[in-house]
Amino acid sequence: MTLCVKIVINRISFQHFHKVLIKTNTQWFTKAERELQAARPFGYGPRKFYESSRLIKAAVDSKDKKDAAAVPEPVQEKPEDQEAQKKLKRIYIAMTSDRGLCGGVHSGVARRIRREMTARNAEGTTHKLVCVGDKARALLRRAYSTSMLVTVKDIGRIAPVFADASLMATAIAESGFTYDVGEIYYNKYFTAVKYEMSIVPFFSKIRIESAPNMTAFDDVDDDQLECYAEWTLAALLYYALKQGAASEQSARMAAMDNATKNASEMIRKLTLLFNRTRQAVITRELIEIISGAAALK
């Protein structure tokens, strides 16, 4: 019976702890959502440019759910480009964080990257991986350590700033790997109960230069394209960081909520068991006393 008491007390204090956690998480979540609003243009700007320069196919509003999370591929003008497509040097960036207890947020990203790398027969020399956050590193290290280019730590403890994205973009540029295209795998935040794994591409300066519709833009010189290519990577990383932070906080709140509900349920059941056991013991003692007294008569 004493074990029962200890378990009940443990669960009650755990539930209280959870309630405190939920309150803190809610504050972080509202802050993350607010900062995401300001960060949205960093994602929309590059996307509009990609579509108008026809670097990627414009998104068509299709009823087909399968297209929803399709990887945006560079536009292929000629059939021989299919072969060239396979020989592109790619970077995969997994946008996660260091902290857990947030549902399937990190594993979803890792799973998708694994799927894409397997589908494209990724090898260490032409396909490189950047892990933002310890969770991605832990999930992808074993299988893809030869492809690992850069890992980033200390994400998720405080809100991300543009300086973080700048540092990461500089690290990728200075790693010496000349890529053609890259993809950032992140969780896109929709509402407090909905997030979705999404992919945003980025291109090297040479690919941007040779975009199909580049002639539509006038007076663009080499230096500007270089600046644009450098800056777009930092901007998209910042966008993905903010989206990821908001998605993660919302998923964490949902997970905490479920854990509290489960704890409440468990406390209720254990309390019932505790009371029933206590009453049974009292009844048994009473019976013993009464039968003892009756035997003496």
Add this chain to the structure above:
Amino acid sequence: MSAWRQAGLTYINYSNIAAKVLRRSLKQEFRAEALKRDESHVRVTPWANGRPARKLFFETTFNTYLKRF
């Protein structure tokens, strides 16, 4: 080629230095809040041959230019 690129800065460095100067020029009541965004707290580790390599290089190039201002 721009003067700053000839000096070895990338556009990201250039943009961050300009942002830093702008934050420093804000009025007192907005300054403290903005200065928090000046610093990056992430740690970047390059990998080579499937293992983490020495990480000194990137932090110095990015932060060197930034700290001069």
